[in-house]
Amino acid sequence: MKIRIKFAKYGTMKFIGHLDMMRxxxxxxxxxGIDIKYSEGFSPHQIMSFAAPLGVGIESCGEYMDIEVLSMTSTQDIKDALNRVMVDGVEVLSVTVLPEQAKNAMASVAAASYRLQMKEGAFPIDHLEDKVKAFYGEESIPYTKETKKSVVEVDLKQGIYEIGVDSDGAIMMLVNASSSGNIKPTVVFEKLCQFVNLEIPQLSYQVTRLETYTDIAKAGEEHVFIPLADVG
Amino acid sequence: MRKLALNDDILMQVEKPARYIGNEVNSVIKDKTQVAVRFAMCFPDVYEIGMSHLGIQIIYSMLNEWEDVWCERVYSPWVDLDKIMREKHIPLFGLESQEPVKDMDFLGITIQYEMCYTNILQVLDLAQIPLLAAERGEGMPIVIGGGPCTYNPEPIADFFDLFYIGEGETQYRKLFDWYIENRAKGGTREDFLRGAAKIPGIYVPQFYEELYNEDGTVKGRRKQYDDIPDTILKEIVMDVTDAHYPLKPVVPFIKVTQDRVVLEIQRGCIRGCRFCQAGQLYRPVRERNVDKLKSYAVQMLKNTGHEEISLSSLSSSDYSHLDELLDFLIEDCSQKHTNISLPSLRIDAFSLDVMSKVQDVKKSSLTFAPEAGSQRLRDVINKGLTEEVILKGAALAFEGGWTRVKLYFMLGLPTETEEDIKGIGDLSNKIAATFFDTVPKDKRVNGKVQIVTSTSFFIPKPFTPFQWATMCTKEEFLEKAYQTKQGIMEQLNQKSIKYNWHEADVSVLEGVFARGDRKISQVILEAYKRGCIFDAWSEYFHNDVWMQCFEDCGVDIGFYTTRERPDDERFPWDFIDCGVTKEFLLREWKKAQDETVSSNCKVQCQGCGANRFGGGICYENR
Structure with missing residues (x-):
């Protein structure tokens, strides 16, 4: 049976990297004591798949992982059992049963929403809302993406599905988070700062991932994003 | 949410911020207003090393079980954070409360190897505690040293308010009760230390002066008060079965060296290898009850979620219920997808059978520690392992499918000759030859065998029969490593043998610290002031700085390392009584020179003196 676990990661736990979260x-x-399925072979490992890696320093209330279990009483019991053995800063929010044919969490990820909140004492941007609008109104947002292997010119605008400012003055965005076109919220923020001609240290904002989405639209149609927890 | 001692900017700058945030599973948070004693327990090395140490987990768990005590953990900040903390004057903090160590009542430092001595000063310095005990005023934490290196505490005596000599389970309650009592009646730091000096196992170095002869050797000791003891007898737990054991050890977020449940099956060792300090310090051998161990294993795996369990002892094969314990673990662990790791096992049919059940034979390697290349020298060091046994074990292993063997030797042992060194290559070669004789061509998996031969340099340690021995110079060590390499190159099967050796200059320094006296502390302090920390990490070890410090302090290295010591010399550590008598050690030193072996404790008592503790192997039916 495939189970999808949604969890939040916040506070001091934001300093724990992706691989260490898996451990x-x-x-x-x-x-x-969850009856998880193990792989075959001499050194069996748990059947477990994480959705989208979260960078160190980022908080989240929309993290996902899938596991396969051999037996269980109820999803509520799994949620309770996990929450009993968590630490401060990690909380299991929901546990759902996936349809057998469902793609695993990692393959399903299409987009993620983020919130960038100014930390106390950080430099505020005047007329932020207008500036964000103007930024998103640009024809294209060129960005040079450097990886270990290559340097590629990409247009960020293609991957920013929504961007705006909420009532607290935090920047909200919905961006591509798929394995092929993932966009880092900090990169968007960096480009925004360039656009408004401001030098703002990245760490003056706390980034939170709010939700991770999959796209249920048919090929060629407009995106239809739903949270990973709503599959099945 | 706890507020962290370090801000986000700093934590995002440093490597592995998880080293500094605490919050791990099974870490203990208490209300500081509800405890009487706050204790910072420190391992003066980086988090991943310190978190792997069983002793700290035992003390941490035991102290936190007491309602009126809160024990927190402290490790050496890595060099990146070290620099930031100095620049920004951030005081070193406990991982649990994230509050400064200097505000706590005690700072306990476990000292497991000599090369961490400058890290002790780093920890004190970052904690903003004066480096010298004599300069600490009221309100500063009491700095306690413990662990194997404190059996010769003199080289670091100036930095500690007190040393706890021996096993940690026995006297902390008494020490804390006295601390609370003294504080309640308005007593001073000095009052506390005076009282503490009368608690068994506690040594307060500032109350004693070391006196020297003209030639620099120790003449005697003068104590400041009549009512404090002349000798300090080590503390020991005689009932290890009912002693405290950490059933909920702290589980780190990041991968550490010992990322598994550690089950200590016994303390001490029956073997009596003459170079080995642990083999003497932890006498007599005391075994834990096997049923208790089974129950501990189950509970600890459940409480941590670890995927692996490891048995810990100096010589696991000597544990009398090993078969029963391993059968249980194999049965229990296979159901729970848990690995078993088996260090320090003698290679024989039984252990190979067990290993083949718990390891992937193709991927694992077997370890032999002959320690010396010839039978003659193995007799000198009382290592009861013969070539026949090694070759037989190797043949069995090769038949079982293993193709990788690791061999450990020491260079520079007392009485060593060129023949003995040549023996290292010869034995490595014979093991390779055994493979080709045992495994037919069509059954050789990769067609070959891999022998990895490693040598370390012998360092004489206090409380061993070799405490009288001279140590080699750096040049002699390197010459011996060169000879070993040549000896291996000449072998028929040299292509199957890989040779590794240790660096020699660190060994020389370790030799000075191991048998040093109080005069060494000024050198350590000076080296620290000139920037030496993390000396155990080769990339941060600066031998040239150390050599200059010895010269500038006027301390002669040869006096501590290469000097011949007469039988009747008074050693700096003689005032500590580890249970084993100096007469026994001298007897063993003479037997070593006669190339005579001594039986182990199970076969025949050698009269070492440890029977005075009234238990363990000394009183069991042999």
Whole structure:
């Protein structure tokens, strides 16, 4: 049986990297006594798939991982058992059963929404809302993406589905988070700062991932994003 | 949410911020207003090393079980954070409360190897505690040293308010009760230390002066008060089965060296290898009850979620219920997808059978520690391992499918000759030849065998029969490593043998610290002031700085390393009584020179003196 677990990661836990979070959950699942399925072979490992890696320093209330279990009483029991063995800063928000044919969390990811909130004492941007509008109104937002292997020119605008400012003055955005076209919220922020001609240190904003989405639109149609937890 | 001692900017700058945030599973948070004693327990090396240490987990768990005590953990900030903390004057903090160590009542530092001595000063300095005990005023934490290196505490005596000699389980309650009592009646720091000096196992170095002869050797000791002891007898837990054990060890977020459940099956070792300090310090051997161990294993795996369990002891094969314990673990662990790691096992049919059940034979390697290349020298060091046994074990292993063997030797052992060194290559070659004789051509998986031969340099340690021995110079060590390499190159099967050796200059320094006296502390302090920290990490070890410090302090390295010590010399550590008598050690030193072996404790008592503790192997039916 395939199970999808949604969790939040915040506070001091934002300093724990992606691989260490996987290790954390492997041990947590053992502490919780969940009847997880193991792979075959000489060194069996838990069948587990994480959705989209979260950068160190970023908080989230929309993280996902899928596991396969051999047996369970109810999704509520799994949620409770996991929450009993969590630490401060990690909380299991929901546990759902996936349809057998569902793609795993990692393959399903299409987009993610983020909130960039100014930290206390950080430099505010005047007329932020107008500036964000003007920024998004540009024809294209060229960005030079440097990876270990290559340097590619990309147009960020293609991958920014929504961007705006909420009532608290935080920047909200919905961007591509798929494995092929992932956009980092910090990169968008960096380009925005360039656009308004301001030098703002990246760490003056706390980034939070709000939700991770999959796209249920048919090929060629407009995107239809739904949270990963709503599959099935 | 706890407020962290370091802000986001700093944590995002440093490597592995998880080293500094605490919050791990099974870490203990208490209300500081509800405790009487706050204790910072420190391992003076980086988090991943310190978190792997069983002793700290035992003390941490035991102290936190007491309602009126809060024990937190402290490790050496890595060099990147070290620099930032100095620049910004951020005081070193406990991982749990994230509050400054200097505001706590005690700072306990475990000292597991000599090369961490400058890190002790780093920890004190970053904590904003004066480096010298004599300069600490009221309100500063009491700085305690413990662990194997404190059996010769003199080289670091100036930095500690007190040392706890021996096993940590026994005297902390008494020490804390006295601390609370002294504070309640308005007593001073000095009052506390005076009282503490009378608690068994506690040594307060500032109350004693080391006196020297004209030639620099120790003449004697003068104590400041009549009512404090002349000798300090080590503390020991006789009932290890009912001693405290950490059933909920702290589980780190990041991968550490020992990322598994550690089950200590016994303390001490029956073998009596003459170079080995642990083998003498932890006498007599005391075994934990096997049923208790089974129950601990199950609970600890459940409480941590670890995927692996490891047995810990100096010589696991000597544990009398090993078969039963391993059978249980194999049965229990296979259901739970748990790995078993088996260090320090003697290679024989039984252990190979067990290993083939718990490891991937193709991927794992077997380890032999002959320690010396010839039977003659193995007799000198009392290592009861013969060539026949090694070759037989190797043949069995090769038949079982193993193709990788690791061999450990020491260079520079007392009485060593060129023949003995040549023996290292010869033995490595014979093991390779055994593979080709045992495994037919069509059954050789990769067609070959891999022998990795490693040598370390012998360092005489206090409380061993070799405490009288001379140590080699750096040049002699390097010459011996060169000879070993040549010896291996000459072998028929040299292509199957890879040779590794240690760096020699660190070994020389370790030799000075191991048998040093109080005069060494000024050199350590000076080296620290000139920037030496993390000396155990080769990339941060600056031998040239150290050599200059010895010269500038007027301390002669040869006095501590290469000097011949007469049988009746008074050693700096003689005032500590580890249970084993100096007469026994001298007897063993003479037997070593006669190339005579001594039986192990199970076969025949050698009268080492440890039977005075009234238990363990000394009183069991042999």
């Amino acid at each position: 954390f959950f492997q041990k947590a699942i053992r502490r919780a």
